[in-house]
Amino acid sequence: MTITAAPPEADGRDQRIPLSYNQEFLRAFDKGATDGAFGHRHTLVGGWRVTGEIDLDALQRALDDVVVRHEVLRTAVVGDEQGGHQVVHPPAPVAFEVRELGAQDERPREVRAEEFLNELDARPFDVRELPHLRAALGRFDATDAVLVLATHHTSTDAWSLQVVARDLAAAYAARTGAAPAQEEQPAQYREFAHWQQETAGSEKLDAARGYWRETLDGVQITGITSDRPRDESLASAYGVHRFVFDAQLSADVLEFAKATRSTPFMVMAAAYSLLLRERTGATDIVFPTFSSGRYEERFADSVGPFFNFVPIRVDTTGCATVGDVLDRARTACVGAYQHEIPFARIAEDSPALLAPFADGFLAVVAFEVLQTAFPAEGGVPGGPQLAEIRRRTLSQEVSSAIPDGGLWAMDVLPGGELAGSLKFDHHRFDEATAVALVDRFRELLRTLSDAPATPLA
Numbered sequence: 500m501t502i503t504a505a506p507p508e509a510d511g512r513d514q515r516i517p518l519s520y521n522q523e524f525l526r527a528f529d530k531g532a533t534d535g536a537f538g539h540r541h542t543l544v545g546g547w548r549v550t551g552e553i554d555l556d557a558l559q560r561a562l563d564d565v566v567v568r569h570e571v572l573r574t575a576v577v578g579d580e581q582g583g584h585q586v587v588h589p590p591a592p593v594a595f596e597v598r599e600l601g602a603q604d605e606r607p608r609e610v611r612a613e614e615f616l617n618e619l620d621a622r623p624f625d626v627r628e629l630p631h632l633r634a635a636l637g638r639f640d641a642t643d644a645v646l647v648l649a650t651h652h653t654s655t656d657a658w659s660l661q662v663v664a665r666d667l668a669a670a671y672a673a674r675t676g677a678a679p680a681q682e683e684q685p686a687q688y689r690e691f692a693h694w695q696q697e698t699a700g701s702e703k704l705d706a707a708r709g710y711w712r713e714t715l716d717g718v719q720i721t722g723i724t725s726d727r728p729r730d731e732s733l734a735s736a737y738g739v740h741r742f743v744f745d746a747q748l749s750a751d752v753l754e755f756a757k758a759t760r761s762t763p764f765m766v767m768a769a770a771y772s773l774l775l776r777e778r779t780g781a782t783d784i785v786f787p788t789f790s791s792g793r794y795e796e797r798f799a800d801s802v803g804p805f806f807n808f809v810p811i812r813v814d815t816t817g818c819a820t821v822g823d824v825l826d827r828a829r830t831a832c833v834g835a836y837q838h839e840i841p842f843a844r845i846a847e848d849s850p851a852l853l854a855p856f857a858d859g860f861l862a863v864v865a866f867e868v869l870q871t872a873f874p875a876e877g878g879v880p881g882g883p884q885l886a887e888i889r890r891r892t893l894s895q896e897v898s899s900a901i902p903d904g905g906l907w908a909m910d911v912l913p914g915g916e917l918a919g920s921l922k923f924d925h926h927r928f929d930e931a932t933a934v935a936l937v938d939r940f941r942e943l944l945r946t947l948s949d950a951p952a953t954p955l956a
Contacts, residue, residue, distance in 0.1 A: 516584055516586070517584060517585070517693065518583045519688070519691055519803075519804070519841075521792065521805065521807065522583065522804065523843055524842060525653055525804065528902035530734075534734040535902050536652075536653065538902075539623035539624055540623055540898075541626075541651065541653065541899070541901065542620070542623075542650065542651055543650050543651075543656070543657065544619055545647070545661075545664065546648075546887070546888040547646045547648075547664060547888060548645060548886045549636075549646050549885055551642055551878070551882055551883035557671055559593070560674050561670035561673075561674050562595060562632065565666050565667050566590050566630045567590045568670075568681070568684070569663070569685065569688075570687050571655075571802050571803045572629075572630045572663075572802065574587050574689075593632050595636070596633075596634070598635065598637050599638055600615065600637045600639050600645070608639055608643065611639075612645040612888060613891055614893065617898075619647045619649055620895065621897040621898055626651050628651075631654040632650050633648070634649075652899075656791070657806070657869060657870070658791050658793070658872045659801075661872040662800060662872060662873075664887070669681050672882065675879070677879050678880060685801045686798055686800075688802065690801075691801065704844065707839070707840045710834070711840070711844075712849065715812060715849040718785050718812060720786065720853065720856075720863050721784050721855075722855030722862055723778055723861065723864055724861060725860065725861070725862045725928055726927065726928050727926065728859040733926050735924045736924060736925040737897075737923065737924055737925070738897060738923060738925055740920065740937060741919070742918070742920075744919075748941070748948070749915055751945070751948045751949060753915060754948075759829075760829075761829050764788075764868040765828055765829045766948065769813070769825040769827075769828035772824055772828055773821060773824055773955075777939070782814070785811070786811055786813075787808050787811070787866075788866055789867045790806070790807045799872070807842055808865075809839060811828075811835055813827050819954065820953060820955055821946055821947050821950075822953075825947065862903075862904045862923075864907055865904065868908075869910045889913075889918065890916070905922055905923045905924070905928070906920075907919065908922075921933045
């Protein structure tokens, strides 16, 4: 969709700022104001339990400070006859809602906190609304609350949301006099876009493109047949199935990963490859995952849609055991990590890779293990303390959306449990299908970690 921009700032920001490769990738999934990458449910929402008294005026000012600090939160992606570009707008106040959740409700506060988070996760957020940050505070009492931050996904990613929360705590501390204001300024997302253009013809990038051309030669992403074909007349209707694996399985998977010199993602990628092989009948599996996309350290503290779409090819042909699939998955992951480049460059060289996106009977389900940028707990010296709500068990009929297909996200919680979510379009999948996929994944993960010598059927 073409966004009509308000007058830009007069401090040099009226220059035509190029889009990053990832912003261009998002434009390929533009379906208008109510669906797709620029739709009103393509949002990113996170929640934190807050303990301690909160100065509401200071919190509002701190939220506004974050918008000043990270200009991408007030940046619009604009399309015109010359193509797409970014327009940075002046800072504006963050919409901030305060709600009393009531101390009389006898249900566990953890459940009510998650319900509050889920409610806001399902709320629409028009991409034309700037800044791309909202906040809501649900208060159980004067010293116990839930803080929810919502952003439009065209301006942020999961890593960025943690940066926002960290910088919000720092800004709040400065507003209340608990700590000095942050002096060092982060690199802005526009700098990342310029950097990508400047390095587009580097030898390193060319070498990586050669790796991907060879690795992905003749293959396409493995799509899952949906319960119903895509109906272009219907806007997507995403829900999410959430789950937490039992402590024993979680511990076994983490120990198995350590014993096999693998990361937890590699082990789970192997189990997911087994699931796709079983579900589709294919032996050569290709699935997309997401990386942080922060190729340079100077962007670690920046906010923006840095996330990168990375294809993982696990060819299980000739594997005798499920453990052999882990070996293939480990090799595939290491190769992908070592040669990671913007997905747009990969797609240019391997256009057949994306064929399933055009097939109305197939859905591409990306698989990721969430990356944690900062500690799950922190806060203000002598003031409110924040603990991110990562253990979520309540599924949603209506949730935030993705541009297309499905999204399977796993998380290794601080206590060692494996938690996850599977986001799916109700128009294309029954909830029972999502539940069955997760149940079978759990069984395959248990077999892989407990008995890797099990013959591959």
